[in-house]
Amino acid sequence: MAVYLDDKRLVKQILAGKEEAFDRFFEENFARLYRFALVRLSDDPDAAREVAQLVLTRALQKLHTYRAESALFTWLCAICRNETSDWLAKQGRYREHIILVEDFPEVQAVVDSLQIPEQMSPEHHYRRVELLRLIQVTLDKLPPKYGDVLEWKYIEGHSVKEISGRLKIGDEATQSLLARAKRAFAEVYTTLTEGLDQQWSEIRQS
Amino acid sequence: MSNSDESLEQLLSKAAPRPVPDDAATAAVREVVRDEWRVVSGQRRRRKTWLSLAAAATILIAVFSITSTFRVSEVELIRVAEIQRSFGAVFIVGEQSVLIPVDDLKTIHAGQTIRTDRNAGIALAWANGGSVRFDANTTVEFRGENSIYLHDGKVYFDSTPSELIAEVDGAGIGDFEIETRQGRVTHVGTQFMTEVDSKNEKLLVSVREGRVAVAGRYHPYTAVRGEQVVFSGRQPPLVLNDPGYGENWSWVARISPAINTDGKSAYHFLHWAGRELGRKIEFSDEAVERMARTDFMMGMGRLEKGPVEALRLREATTKLEWRYKEGTIYVSNGE
Incomplete structure (x- = not known):
């Protein structure tokens, strides 16, 4: 079983009261958890913020139980799922109909279905929106720095030089970081989208 | 650049930036979470300290019981x-x-x-x-x-x-x-x-x-x-x-500490009051300033009334007069 050593070390430092460790924990996870909750809470930013805050406080209370057998963010997402359900139940807003593809136990790849014709059926349109949303999900699943550089470079259109300045590293290091980030993105995205077609066809048949 | 790289970049360029919580909300959440962290890490550190202390105490007791030498070190209070x-x-x-x-x-x-x-x-x-x-x-x-x-x-x-x-x-x-x-x-x-x-x-x-x-x-x-x-x-x-x-x-002036006025000149008294009230002292002319420097206070002892009341009381025992003028206490000879 894989052990996430970096996360394990971070958790140890957080529990030991190291300020920098707490800052890193918060910086790397709050915005990602916020987005994770946002899409599950009908894009309600206040609710997402509240749930993300709850997740982080609950996580801190249980942090000593973290065994580093999954990535820390994955562990936080598991807590977030529970907190989101509880929050919706408390608000009387439990929704049975919203099912997120990334929440399926098995999702399958359709990276190539990104080349979608302009004339789209509603189903195609939905698929396109979902696939594009999965890009954001994937960026959040990557190590935070990978997600950030990809977003800055290819979504926000910053130059390598600008990104180097932001990260306070050289241009070559940035290029290398981007290359590794792209590889990681392709891997995670492919995994996430695997079987999307099959799952949709199952939904249609059910 | 390989085809897969190119298509990946095209794919990324189609996505919108990820939504982020606003700065004020993030700061507020950070503080709440930080409070929780302080409690959690503090409890753990205290528990760890207690365990270490307990272990250390056990060893110390054992050592002391062997040597029968008990020494109590003083706790330094700062x-x-x-x-x-x-x-x-x-x-x-x-x-x-x-x-x-x-x-x-x-x-x-x-x-x-x-x-x-x-x-x-x-x-x-x-x-x-x-x-x-x-x-x-x-x-x-x-x-x-x-x-x-x-x-x-x-x-x-x-x-x-x-x-x-x-x-x-x-x-x-x-x-x-x-x-x-x-x-x-x-x-x-x-x-x-x-x-x-x-x-x-x-x-x-x-x-x-x-x-x-x-x-x-x-x-x-x-x-x-x-x-x-x-x-x-x-x-x-x-x-x-x-x-x-x-x-x-x-x-700030309401909690002003007591002052010793005996033997002090009106000049020093006025500068104390000015400092406490955040106002500068301005004498109408040099003669008035000289008068303030040579007008000594005797028999008033400790004054605990604060600068506003002290100014009022002191005015009754001197030929000098003062009035507030925006950020200034303006002092004249009362003529």
Whole structure:
């Protein structure tokens, strides 16, 4: 079983009261958890913020139980799922109909279905929106720095030089970081989208 | 560039930037989560410390029982301040945040946390020099000889208070820091006020004299006389004008410590009052200033009334007259 050593070390430092460790924990996870909750809470930013805050406080209370057998963010997402359900139940807003593809136990790849014709059926349109949303999900699943550089470079259109300045590293290091980030993105995205077609066809048949 | 690289970049370019929570919300959440973290890590550290202490104690007892030599080391208490004046209910914050009322507290030691009730106030003579005051509804932890942690409320600090103030070393003070959740405030020879709002979202630093260096959580800033700087989350510091007197500062004069007036000239008395009230002293001419320097006060002893009342009382025993004119106390010979 894989052990996430970096996360394990971070958790140890957080529990030991190291300020920098707490800052890193918060910086790397709050915005990602916020987005994770946002899409599950009908894009309600206040609710997402509240749930993300709850997740982080609950996580801190249980942090000593973290065994580093999954990535820390994955562990936080598991807590977030529970907190989101509880929050919706408390608000009387439990929704049975919203099912997120990334929440399926098995999702399958359709990276190539990104080349979608302009004339789209509603189903195609939905698929396109979902696939594009999965890009954001994937960026959040990557190590935070990978997600950030990809977003800055290819979504926000910053130059390598600008990104180097932001990260306070050289241009070559940035290029290398981007290359590794792209590889990681392709891997995670492919995994996430695997079987999307099959799952949709199952939904249609059910 | 490979085809897969190109298609990947095309794919990424189709996505919108990821939504982010706004800065104010992030700062607020960070503080709540940080509080929880402090509790969690503090408990764990205490537990760990206790376990270590228990283990150490077991070993020590074993050693002592073998050697039959018991020595008790002295616990060093660090005295950080003397209370000069206080009114209203004042508490020491005990274990589990229990408030223990204190009626006769005279000396404050490092490690203690003090809470003032509403309508209360305290004036302290700082052991290393300087005058420190706390307004009502203020909680302060005394961390050491040179630093305090302001949980909430208002603190006023004067690094070189008037020599008239009893039991305060007016020669000036070395380092003095006020820590808050929003940042650290360090004096650079000054009179200033630091305030943390009850929600702990804002840090306000108002400078009456000199300069104050503030290492905010996100932004540093050096505030100068006449400025009030507001730090709130990640937002850049907001700089406002502050005249150094008036409503915002009235509580400082209300807790003004007692002064020794015997043998002191009206000139010194007026400068004490001016410093306490944040107003400069202006004499109508040189003759009036000379008169003030040679008009000595006798038989009044300790004055505990604060500068406003003291000015009123003193005026009855001198030929000098004074009146407030915006940021100035204007002194004339009354003719």
